[in-house]
Amino acid sequence: MVTTVIRNLLSRKQALVDQLGKTSAVDEREKIEGQLEQINTALHFLDKPEPKSGE
Secondary structure, eight states, rough: HHHHHHHHHHHOOOHHHHHHHHHOHHHHHHHHHHOOOOOHHHHHHSOOOOOOTTT
């Protein structure tokens, strides 16, 4: 399940990066950059290794 979530986030991230490259409107760029930051935060959280049981 986590793999599917990560794949979806990476796909969304790539779409936003592509969109960012095509727009020059400052407000639109800020909106996209905010969404990219949220995705990066989620990916960072999901990429952390799970703690081993018994520790």
